[in-house]
Amino acid sequence: MPTIWEQTKPSTGPAFFTSELPYSELMRKFLHLRGFQTEETIQKLFSPSLDHLHDPFLMKGMKQSVKRILSAIDRGEMILIHGDYDVDGITGASLLSRTFQKLNARFIPFLPIRKRDGYGVSQEAIKLAKEKGVTLFVTVDCGITAFEEAKEAKQAGIDVIIIDHHRIHGGVMPEAFEIINPLQEDCPYPFKELSACGLAFKLAQALLGQGAYELLDLVALSCVCDIAPLTDENRILVAFGLQKLGARSQIGFKSLCEVAGLRRRKMTTADLGFILGPRINASGRMSSPETALKLLTTNNSGEAEQLAKFLDEENKARQKEERSLLKHALQAVEREINFNRDRVIVVWGDGWHEGVIGIVAQRLVEYFSRPAVVVAFDGETGKASGRSIRGFHLFHGLEYCKELLAEFGGHELAAGVTIKQKNIQAFREKINEYAKTISPDAFMKSIQIDLEISLQELSPQFVRELALLEPFGAGHSKPVFLTRNVWTKRPPERLGSNGLRWWVSDGAMTFEAVWRSRGPALSFPESEPYTIVYSPKLNSWDGIDSLTLEIRDARQEP
Structure with a gap:
């Protein structure tokens, strides 16, 4: 079935143009199509600022949660942090662990083992809390459906704070000391799409102020891997989290980048989603997420190196298992x-x-x-x-x-x-x-196209402006353009198992084209024109910039 090409419809309202904003005419048109129509929204897009983060105390339950946690620390109470076995739950538990370390709290981190505990608040954690004399039980990325577990904890004299971003079943929630979830009907917090680790960060922000900013590497990883929309507050958190990751200041992330062969300092969301995230996830998928938690909280370089190597091996085992199961799943689709x-x-x-x-x-x-x-x-x-x-x-x-x-x-x-x-x-x-x-x-499979342009319009200024739109992700996708009447300048060569690399030209400009996941078979005759749908990618190497067209689809001209 052919992919549907859908042209983005212009946003309602007048386009915003001003000579004070030094952007090309094509970029102004693109911004209008994407709904950025005022100087304020455009400036926030191109220049995200930590000053634009929302006040964490706008979150329902935040004030009482902070008060209870500080009281527990002052009294020397034992706190249990209950995370989850995926990236969001691991990073959330790591962030709270590092926050409580800064506050000199007494705490125990707990991550469920997928095979033993399943999803949600674990009975093993409740049992551990009772054994260790825990009086405050904080969940992150789970708990919103833990009715029985919250009740059991309360009966044992344990206060429960639930930090969870998942949907609330029928508006009914567990009986807890406090719940931090912006999806509660009466929660006034203006942004509802934070990851669980993002919610944990808001708690850290309330507890530490600007001291929480050094934890943004964890938040960025969780946002990208949990497919949270990179709009509003998430865009700010990810933009500054990528900078933090690029600085390699956290020893666990530094070791993980080294074993993964990730050397560039300017990190992208693709690096998080396809390189770091899968390695963090691998421990929770194949064995115990404790390995990833230790990596993200250790201050010992030797330990970090060994943990990172172990996660890399776990990821290889995960890839092998994935290939086998995908084969069985595709066979089931074909049969059933x-x-x-x-x-x-x-x-x-x-x-x-x-x-x-x-x-x-x-x-x-x-x-x-x-x-x-x-x-x-x-x-x-x-x-x-x-x-x-x-x-x-x-x-x-x-x-x-x-x-x-x-x-x-x-x-x-x-x-x-x-x-x-x-x-x-x-x-x-x-x-x-x-x-x-x-x-x-x-x-229906479809591609949303922003603009139809010629290759000549991919000017150096416009390409530099496109780079300012990063980071890209869910809710803020890469720009997609359509160009007609291009020819093959150089015959394609194989790239991986089903990818192609070649050169395209419209007679005036020539660019390298890469199609990594080629769908239907398509020939590229040098003498016949065709249409391409693509996202431009700016490459920099030794101070030299070049442009690659990342092909999304292509069709021969009728």
């Missing part, structure tokens, strides 16, 4: 999924490695442009991970199927599920029943 009937992919298997089902679900989304839920069964109970597409709110879809699910939680684009094997076929049917209430257009 009818795309004329099924808008949501649901596949399952006995003995599938639950540590990689989330990655495999994401791969299926990328392959088929459909929401995907992958279930790993161990006996009669299965753990599932789901990933979705823009336009299909996965959490709402799961709510529609809640009578068939033992547990579920998540948000728009990602979710986790526990399900009994007897319900799996009914679940596949039920979630596809829900999908029929969504516009069919949401399930």
Whole structure:
């Protein structure tokens, strides 16, 4: 099925033009299309500032949480930090650990083991809290569905503070000392899309003031890996977090960059999403997330080096397991999924490695442009991970199927599920029943194109201006352009397993083109024109700049 090319519609309202802003005419047009129509919004886009972070005390529950934590520290109470086994939960627990270290608090960090504890607040953690005399129990990236665990902790005389960004089931929350979640109906905090580690940072900001800024490397990693939209406050946090990561001031990140071969000082969101994030995630997927937690909190260079090497090996094992499971999942799709009937992919298997089902679900989304839920069964109970597409709110879809699910939680684009094997076929049917209430257009593969331009318009000034739009990510994607009537200047060469590299020209300008994930077969005859859809990428090497066109799609001219 061909990819739909959608031209971005101009934002409503007049375009904002002023000679005081030194941007090219093409950049002004692009900004208007993206909805940046005032001098203030344009300046915030190009010059993010920590001064524009929101007051953490606007968050419902923040004032009482800070008061309770400081009281616990003053009294020498034992605090338990309960994170999760993915990047967001690991970085959130690491951030709170480093915050409490600065405050000389007595605390125990706890991360659940995927196979033993499953998702959510662990009974092992409650047991440990009782054994160690914990009186304050702080969760990060979990807890919003921990009704029984919060009740048990309260009965044991333990106060619970829940820091969680996940959706709230029916507006009902556990009985806790305090809850920090901007999705609460009466929470006045102006930005609702922080990662869990981002929420932990707001707590650290309330406790430490500007001293919390040195923890932004953790926040940036969590935002990117949890696919939080890089708008508003997240854009600021990630921009300054990337600078912090580039400085290599945290010894754990420095060691991880070294073992991953990441040498450049200017870090990008791609470095976080495809290089550092998977290595942090690997420990939680393959063994214990404690390894990653130790790496992100250690001050010992020798220990950091050994931990980083271990995570790199765990990531290699994860990649091998992922390739094997993806093969089985694709075979299941071929056997069982009818795309004329099924808008949501649901596949399952006995003995599938639950540590990689989330990655495999994401791969299926990328392959088929459909929401995907992958279930790993161990006996009669299965753990599932789901990933979705823009336009299909996965959490709402799961709510529609809640009578068939033992547990579920998540948000728009990602979710986790526990399900009994007897319900799996009914679940596949039920979630596809829900999908029929969504516009069919949401399930069509499409590319959003910002502007149609000529290659000549990729002037040095415009390309430098495009670089100012970074960091890119969810909610703030790379600019995408369309250029017609280009020719192949030099025949393509293979790049990886399914990529191509070649040179294109419109007769006036010639650029290198790279298509890393080529879809349908396409020939590039030198004598016939074709149209390309792409994102320009500025490369710098030894002080010399060059431009590469990252191809998203291509079609021969009719």
